[in-house]
Amino acid sequence: MKKYIYGLLFLGLTSYIIPSENTETDPVKLEVKTQKMNTLGLIGGTSWHSTLDYYSTINQAVNDHFGNNTNPPLLVYTLNQAEVHRFQREDKWDSIAGMLIHAGKSLNKAGAESVMFCANTPHKVYKSVQDQLDFPVIHIADATSKAIHKKGLKKVCFIGTKYSMTEDFITGRIEDNGLEVLVPKEDKVINELHRIIIEELTYGEVKPESKKYVLSVINKMIAEGAEGVILGCTEFPLMIFEDDLNVSIFDTTKIHSQSGVDYILNE
Structure with a gap:
């Protein structure tokens, strides 16, 4: 019995310390890249x-x-x-x-x-x-500005929560990067966009009538010269897609x- 146990122990140790003869050509080892990553x-x-x-x-x-x-x-x-x-x-x-x-x-x-x-x-x-x-x-605004410049655009529109549409903590920073940003001006429109985000999209709910409304708001600003649209709320990409519009969409979540x-x- 002791000889059997010692034999297994020896086999385990030798299996652990003896490297594979094909280490340099092992395909599993070759596919692993080493690179320092920041957390x-x-x-x-x-x-x-x-x-x-x-x-x-x-x-x-x-x-x-x-x-x-x-x-x-x-x-x-x-x-x-x-x-x-x-x-x-x-x-x-x-x-x-x-x-x-x-x-x-x-x-x-x-x-x-x-x-x-x-x-x-x-x-x-x-x-x-x-x-x-x-x-x-x-x-988020710095990354978005960079993406817009990469597309060669100068004028875009922005939709988001009422806070980001009525204040400039996002749009102002984008404008500081040399871009023109259009936002909805009417309180009724701003409040409805905000309601759609808070009462629907944050729950993962996408209503066809709400999508139709959001697209109508965007298309109005496109008619005013917007060359692209910033989805300035990370929930809007749940509703608005590239095929919905004929201008570039800047999905702030992805960017x-x-x-x-x-x-x-x-x-």
Whole structure:
């Protein structure tokens, strides 16, 4: 019995320490690339539907880059969207900033070297949050501006929540990058777009009549000279697609996600 046990132990040890004779030509080993990747933190939950798009888009892009199933060092912190919306209604943006700061610090403590907000509207408090963090927050407007310039466009339109359409924390930063941005002007239109986001899209619900309305708003601004449209709410890509319009669509979810990929891959 002892001889049998010692024999198995010896076999196990020799199997572990003796390398394969075909190490240099092993196809499994050859397909694995080695590359230092930065760790990115995603602050999501606003909504979880769009956060899922960020997560899947980043993972797929890194898989494609390596040509295998290499996954990125990605951390996710999910905010309570109901609480965020309550603070929005109560105009307590400092409280929202506090939530984002806490999330950012938690992700950094867990190993994230940079973070991004997985939505447009939280960028209203971007400066307040960035000032409290000693690592970078990747801004959605900077990435979007770069994508628009790449297309050679000068004038685009923007739709999003009422906060991002009536204030300039997104559109102003895009204009600072040398672009002209059209937004809806009528309160009735702004409020209806906001309602569609909050009451429908954040729940993953896409109503045909709501889609028709959103397209009519976009087409009106295209008639006013917009050469492309920025889907400035990360829920709108659930509803509006390339085939719906005859101009370029700038999906801020995909664009922002790609900037996260670039950061992870040191590009």
